[in-house]
Amino acid sequence: MDRIALAFGLLLIACSPALAQDDEPTAGERKTIADCLAMNTGDEIKAMGACIGIIGDRCPDEPGANTMTIVACQMREQKIWDDYLNEWYGEALKRLNDDPGAATALKDAQRAWIQFRDAKCDYWETRYEGGTFASVAAGNCMRATTGERAIEMRTILEDLDH
Template sequence: MKTISRCVALCIGLLSISIASAEDDCKEITTSMQVNQCAEIARKSADLKLNASYKKLMERFESQQRRDPQQGELFKTMARDSQRAWIKLRDTNCPLEATDIEPGVGVSVVVINTCIARMSLERSTYLDGIAPDEFGVSCPSTDFNAFLTAFAESAAVQRAFVQRPLQFVTTVDAEPEPRIEKRALEDKQIKYPLMPHRAYREAEGLTLSVKGQSRNRATAILNKPDTDYLVEYRFVLGKCWMLSEVSDFAI
């Protein structure tokens, strides 16, 4: 009985950490029935977080290795093999923590579920630290209007969500008439911010608006009414919106 009591006390302490964001009923655990229910909730919640972290890691491998898809697939295979081996380790490890409790007793299940929740959260944190986003910036939104607002306000977001090379189109003053010049800019050639923030636009009388949008393409324009100032930004949607081309039509 003392062993069971110690396990219950320990589980309550661990559960308070494992299910900090779980159901309201588990914020204060006072009965043995709550311990059983909340241990299961903690396990399921941690499992969902683990699955999300694993999925994001696979997406990072895919996006960061766009120029070398074969390498990306190799990394993803390594991650799959590692995850399968780790799950087997977790699922054989956790029953060891309940070996001093009579099998089939409710507390035994609680101990195992609590162990699984703890290990899953630790694994999730571990996966989140592998191949972090190059610029440490996550996708603001796949809704283009929300994305555009965040993109305009942050040079860091712009750096993270610009395709390389960036296509840059300018209008060059020439004879007998202006001509269009198109260049492919690499990282060192791109000057930020590519799009001015709201305070600057208001001070300069510039207007940013969405010109057109389809399922996976969108165009924003920056212009100054009653002048020839016009810049067009073209975006494509993959895992997130990415700026693919800038066209400066002002002479």
């Protein structure tokens, strides 16, 4: 039994660089979401929300899809949304330099949102704990919730233009 565990551990270590590469969004994936957002610029949050899942929702239908490939795909889309969120949040904070009260409120809201997101997605991990679906459900939650917050942050940033 120890040999099986050791062999499995070595296999995971050997595969980890390849897995890490699968977690990086491709240029095409980034462009797909950017194009979707560009088509919905100036629209309501709901319209931009249609861009969430444009990458990850199709992953279970890919040829050879399994838990590992689905989670990796979700992580790639989440990374794209996380990058947008960080960019728009940083830009909003810059624009609020002359309003320290609002900047502090935005920072507090973002910290609270991170705690909310983590608790929300931990529910899904716990709900399916012990099964392979746990990582898929939690990954889907992280991807969708991060996308929603990114779009919300974009509307906050757009509001600062007025």
